[in-house]
Amino acid sequence: MNIKKRTFGVVGLGNFGSSVAKELQRFGNHVIGIDISEARVANLADTLSQAMIVDARDDAALRDAGFSDCDTAVVAMGDDLEASILSTMNLKLVGVQVVWAKAATKTHHRILKKLGVDRIVHPEVEVGQHIAQILHNPLMRDYVSLGNGFHVVNFRIPVSLEGRRLNELPHDKTYNLRCIGIMRGSEFIGQDGSECQLQRDDLLLLLGQRNDLHSFAASL
Structure with missing residues (x-):
């Protein structure tokens, strides 16, 4: 499927903004990156579609930089509260339909919400929580939050389950979890592989709520 x-x-x-910009560029999008730091702009001059020294607190400068043509904009600085707020207001003013913004504090978050930001992110908090979950559950390799308390988690199959069949596991009846499939190296084994025997280091992909996932992990 081709994504437009x-x-x-x-x-x-900075670290957050440059990471977002480089990934969006890597996906083949047109990316305009701006900063008031000449050094930061120079570092990305050969990577992004456009990298310019622009002060986003000036709405005319944003228009001149081409932000009126952006489908989505990300306000990636969180430490300078005034700059973040003014930049967000100006992005709305020049006609950007979707604005994401980084927040540094709860107060900052509330202000951005009042300004109509479409999504507010707390990168350090979110990454910290993600890492803590994985550290807390040794068999958990990674997870994705789907909202409303539901997650997709991949569990590494321990030695104790090696040789068991997928349909013998208690994930569905006891823990109310849905198995999406198994990753065995680069091979994906779907629901039609319910009779397959589990191998050590297989990754079991499960969908369910956090408490049920934790209980299942503890049982392993």
């Missing part, structure tokens, strides 16, 4: 390429604007090219 879009135009993105990234305001602030």
Whole structure:
């Protein structure tokens, strides 16, 4: 399936902003990155579609930089509260339909919400929580939150389950979890492989709520 390429604007090219901008560019999108730091702009001059020294607190400068043509913009600086708020307001003013923004504090988050930001992110908090979940559950390799308390988790099959069949596991009846399939190296084994014997280090992909997933992990 081909995904339509879009135009993105990234305001602030620090660690977070530059990571977002480079990934969006890698996916083949048109990315405009701006910062007031000449050094940060220079670092991405050969990577992004456009990298410019622009102060987003000036709405005219945003228009001149092409942000009026952006489908989505990301306000990636969180430490400078005034700059973040003014940049967000100006992005709305120049006609950007979808704005994401980084927040540093709860107060910052509330202000951005009042300004109508479409999604507010707390990168350090979210990454910290993600890492803590994986550290807390040694068999958990990674997970994706789907919202409303549901997650997709991949569990590494321990030695104790080696040789068991997938349909013998208690994930569905006891823990109310749905098995999506198994990853065995680069091979995906779907529901039609319910009779397959589990091998050590297989990754079991399960869908369910956090408490049920934790209980299942503890049982292993």
